[in-house]
Amino acid sequence: MSMRAPLLRILGAAVAAAVIVVILSIKLNAFRDYQIAEIAVYVIAIAGLTVLTGLSGQISLGNGAFMAIGAYITALMLAHLGWPFVAVLVVAGLASAATGAIVGVAAARLRGPYLAGVTLMLGVALPFLAYVYPSTLGGDQGLNVVYTQPAFLGANFPLTRWQAWISSAVALVVLVLLANLGRSRVGRNWRAVRDDEVAAALAGINVAQARVLAFVVSAACAGLAGALLAIITALVAPGAFTITLSIALLTGAVIGGLGTLLGAIWGSLVIVLVPVYATDVATSHGLSTTVASNIPVAAYGVVLILVMLIFPQGIQGGVLWLLRLLGISAARPSHEASTADAMPSAGETPARPHEKEGTQ
Amino acid sequence: MKRSRSQRLRVPVIAVLATAALALAACSSSPSSSSGSTSSGASSSAALTASAPGITATTITIGSHQPLTGPAAPGYSEIAPASAAYFAYVNAHGGVYGRKIVYKYLDDAYNPTTTASVVRQLVLQDNVYAIFNGLGTPTHLAVMSFLNAQKIPDVFVASGCDCWNAPSTAPETFGWQLDYVREGKILGQYIKQHFAGKKVGYFYQDDEFGMDGVKGLDYEIPSSSVVARQTYVPTNVNIGPAVAALHAAGAQVVVAFSIPAFTALLKLNSLKLGYNPTLVVSNVGSDPITLGGLLEAFAKQGGATVNGNELTTGIITDEYLPALSASDSWYTLFKKIHDQYDAKAPLDGNVFYGMSVAYTFVQAMLKAGKNPTRADLVNAINAGLPQGPVVAPFSYSSTDHQGATGAYIGVIGNGVVVEQGPVQTTDTTASGAITTYTGTEQQAPASGIPSP
Numbered sequence: 170m171s172m173r174a175p176l177l178r179i180l181g182a183a184v185a186a187a188v189i190v191v192i193l194s195i196k197l198n199a200f201r202d203y204q205i206a207e208i209a210v211y212v213i214a215i216a217g218l219t220v221l222t223g224l225s226g227q228i229s230l231g232n233g234a235f236m237a238i239g240a241y242i243t244a245l246m247l248a249h250l251g252w253p254f255v256a257v258l259v260v261a262g263l264a265s266a267a268t269g270a271i272v273g274v275a276a277a278r279l280r281g282p283y284l285a286g287v288t289l290m291l292g293v294a295l296p297f298l299a300y301v302y303p304s305t306l307g308g309d310q311g312l313n314v315v316y317t318q319p320a321f322l323g324a325n326f327p328l329t330r331w332q333a334w335i336s337s338a339v340a341l342v343v344l345v346l347l348a349n350l351g352r353s354r355v356g357r358n359w360r361a362v363r364d365d366e367v368a369a370a371l372a373g374i375n376v377a378q379a380r381v382l383a384f385v386v387s388a389a390c391a392g393l394a395g396a397l398l399a400i401i402t403a404l405v406a407p408g409a410f411t412i413t414l415s416i417a418l419l420t421g422a423v424i425g426g427l428g429t430l431l432g433a434i435w436g437s438l439v440i441v442l443v444p445v446y447a448t449d450v451a452t453s454h455g456l457s458t459t460v461a462s463n464i465p466v467a468a469y470g471v472v473l474i475l476v477m478l479i480f481p482q483g484i485q486g487g488v489l490w491l492l493r494l495l496g497i498s499a500a501r502p503s504h505e506a507s508t509a510d511a512m513p514s515a516g517e518t519p520a521r522p523h524e525k526e527g528t529q
Numbered sequence: 530m531k532r533s534r535s536q537r538l539r540v541p542v543i544a545v546l547a548t549a550a551l552a553l554a555a556c557s558s559s560p561s562s563s564s565g566s567t568s569s570g571a572s573s574s575a576a577l578t579a580s581a582p583g584i585t586a587t588t589i590t591i592g593s594h595q596p597l598t599g600p601a602a603p604g605y606s607e608i609a610p611a612s613a614a615y616f617a618y619v620n621a622h623g624g625v626y627g628r629k630i631v632y633k634y635l636d637d638a639y640n641p642t643t644t645a646s647v648v649r650q651l652v653l654q655d656n657v658y659a660i661f662n663g664l665g666t667p668t669h670l671a672v673m674s675f676l677n678a679q680k681i682p683d684v685f686v687a688s689g690c691d692c693w694n695a696p697s698t699a700p701e702t703f704g705w706q707l708d709y710v711r712e713g714k715i716l717g718q719y720i721k722q723h724f725a726g727k728k729v730g731y732f733y734q735d736d737e738f739g740m741d742g743v744k745g746l747d748y749e750i751p752s753s754s755v756v757a758r759q760t761y762v763p764t765n766v767n768i769g770p771a772v773a774a775l776h777a778a779g780a781q782v783v784v785a786f787s788i789p790a791f792t793a794l795l796k797l798n799s800l801k802l803g804y805n806p807t808l809v810v811s812n813v814g815s816d817p818i819t820l821g822g823l824l825e826a827f828a829k830q831g832g833a834t835v836n837g838n839e840l841t842t843g844i845i846t847d848e849y850l851p852a853l854s855a856s857d858s859w860y861t862l863f864k865k866i867h868d869q870y871d872a873k874a875p876l877d878g879n880v881f882y883g884m885s886v887a888y889t890f891v892q893a894m895l896k897a898g899k900n901p902t903r904a905d906l907v908n909a910i911n912a913g914l915p916q917g918p919v920v921a922p923f924s925y926s927s928t929d930h931q932g933a934t935g936a937y938i939g940v941i942g943n944g945v946v947v948e949q950g951p952v953q954t955t956d957t958t959a960s961g962a963i964t965t966y967t968g969t970e971q972q973a974p975a976s977g978i979p980s981p
Contacts, residue, residue: 198653198654199649199653199654200649200650200652200653200654201654203646203649203653204646207646297762300735300736300762303736308735308736308737309666309667309736309737310666310667310670310692310736310737311641311667311670311671313670313674329649329653398642401645402641402642402645402646402671403645403671403674403675404641404645404670404671406641406667406670406671408639408640408641408642408667408668409640409641409642409671411640413640414642445650448635448636452633457873458597458606458609458610458613459606459873462597462598462602462606462636463598465636466598
């Protein structure tokens with residue numbers, strides 16, 4: 170197949186998604202716009218993680234810390250330098266990527282639980298810098314982020330709609346880039362390294378380089394997500410970047426379908442929307458506070474368990490299975506590349522390296 | 530072949546996007562605000578109008594963010610249900626000018642990002658009239674500028690940070706409880722007067738809460754008598770070294786600006802060292818019922834049995850709400866409401882707090898008028914409020930949004946705070962005098978509802 174067709178398809182899907190976001194953001198109320206922005210932030214962070222874990226086979230429990238880096242850099246630069254947001258976004262992404270490179274160098278030597286341990290340490294420890302340097306980083310209270318929408322939109326343009334647009338725009342650009350990266354030589358190298366490091370090395374792939382690069386890409390995505398989170402919540406504080414966030418990102422990637430970019434979208438929808446719905450249901454049924462307040466947490470857990478039981482490959486795996494079942498010709502020979510996400514379809518992504526052999 | 534396959538592949542993409550669009554569109558239709566006024570049947574209150582967002586002819590909807598789960602939930606999760614219980618009582622006895630208060634409080638798990646999200650839900654989707662008693666310093670700071678930009682009354686924040694007192698930049702925001710600087714000054718003066726010449730050690734949380742408290746203490750206690758200043762962070766329970774340092778410095782009086790769990794750890798760690806200084810603990814960390822329970826639970830984890838009430842006895846603290854004693858009119862009122870609407874919760878300082886702040890809110894709503902706009906509520910508070918259950922007057926004016934201005938010193942004995950001496954009032958400045966409050970404390974109205 171020619172290389173041009175998939176690129177066009179990916180761009181087409183991105184444009185369609187952009188149109189849908191714009192229509193939704195105008196039709197829906199301001200809080201829904203805020204949720205769209207939130208979902209877009211999670212899409213960026215989870216897409217970065219799903220590439221790291223699903224494609225290069227490395228786990229990270231510290232991507233929340235990379236988000237913190239992006240967020241604090243955004244807060245500091247907007248407050249002290251007054252740069253345009255796009256420039257701030259680029260710096261935030263680059264700085265997180267640089268940190269990712271450092272972590273990646275250490276990570277490239279570690280496997281499985283040891284890698285999880287090192288990234289976990291990062292996720293737990295890094296937000297504490299805010300307490301160590303309270304005069305610069307604001308301590309427990311954090312830093313306020315002052316960000317106003319550009320003047321050309323007019324004074325009456327809702328801020329949340331602009332936030333939804335800018336977050337979604339970044340999310341779509343990231344998705345398009347990742348989709349292309351995934352089907353490029355880099356992506357093939359990652360998959361080769363994931364499936365069998367020895368074979369990959371024998372084939373001339375620099376294994377360590379491939380693994381570090383995956384960390385850099387993942388961290389850059391997290392940094393961008395953190396920068397956007399900073400402007401939509403208007404505050405960066407250590408309480409927002411606890412280990413819970415890192416684990417939520419991993420949960421989102423797994424629920425959505427590890428290794429698939431569309432799965433990152435499903436995962437983000439679950440993370441953002443399920444707790445809100447569960448709270449609405451719980452509070453509208455007159456349950457006691459102790460019960461009602463724990464229902465969203467429980468619902469989240471139930472969704473995770475159900476998805477894993479019914480669709481071990483995540484929601485995206487389930488969607489593909491359903492489409493196949495309905496005979497909507499999504500059923501394609503299993504050895505071919507996947508759809509717009511340009512990665513192996515969820516149904517054939519090995520959950521662990523070595524689990525299945527050579528169908529790619 | 531190529532062409533047909535690319536067509537085939539486009540189908541699932543479009544299907545996925547369409548499903549996502551439907552899912553999002555479905556969200557928007559769910560809980561729209563109940564703006565349809567049910568004016569029929571309300572003939573007696575015909576003059577009631579939907580005067581502001583969140584106000585209908587029959588209801589006033591307010592919202593809040595609270596730590597119902599997560600690290601801050603123990604104790605603090607009792608506050609919002611207690612406020613809701615007081616509102617239920619008011620609603621059952623005629624409401625506020627006939628309107629019922631609908632109190633929607635959402636869990637933010639003490640995470641500022643979640644706070645930002647749930648408060649936007651309350652304001653942008655549920656169209657609440659005001660945000661009431663949002664709990665926590667870092668959490669509420671995440672929404673303070675948003676609420677002020679949207680001109681949403683942000684009343685009676687549940688935190689003693691002096692950051693809520695910024696009438697020029699945050700005209701919608703009001704504190705309520707005694708701020709930590711005033712607390713520090715009042716405790717500091719007591720120490721200066723009653724423990725002159727003794728060595729004093731500080732033990733405080735390493736953030737705004739602890740540092741504000743220490744600021745107040747330092748205004749009063751001569752720096753020559755402070756022999757040790759030790760801090761802790763709430764995520765690290767290993768405070769042994771800090772306690773050992775206080776011990777080594779020979780501190781005879783230890784002042785703690787700590788949350789209940791760390792007050793308990795301070796006490797247990799001192800016991801282990803055979804170190805028994807006089808403990809002076811700020812209000813937020815000294816609720817005897819919470820503290821006694823924590824002491825027993827922590828000791829049990831370590832394989833020991835202690836009596837919580839025995840260990841808390843003798844702790845000196847300050848209190849800006851009446852003591853939980855049967856002779857107090859507020860205690861009688863709040864116990865009655867608690868037993869009827871919130872009986873499952875223990876009747877402790879948190880429940881007392883939740884009901885007291887709800888009382889002040891009803892007071893402010895009654896002052897705001899029959900058909901209030903959002904600005905009417907802010908103006909009503911700026912014009913000053915009666916103190917209600919609080920033992921000292923509020924500082925509210927158009928240039929001061931802090932809240933309670935004074936407290937009395939109490940000593941814990943057998944699980945209750947026993948009042949020691951009169952209510953002291955002061956301000957937050959270094960030079961501001963601490964004076965004995967000469968006004969009379971209010972008694973609870975027989976109806977249980979404030980008069981306009």
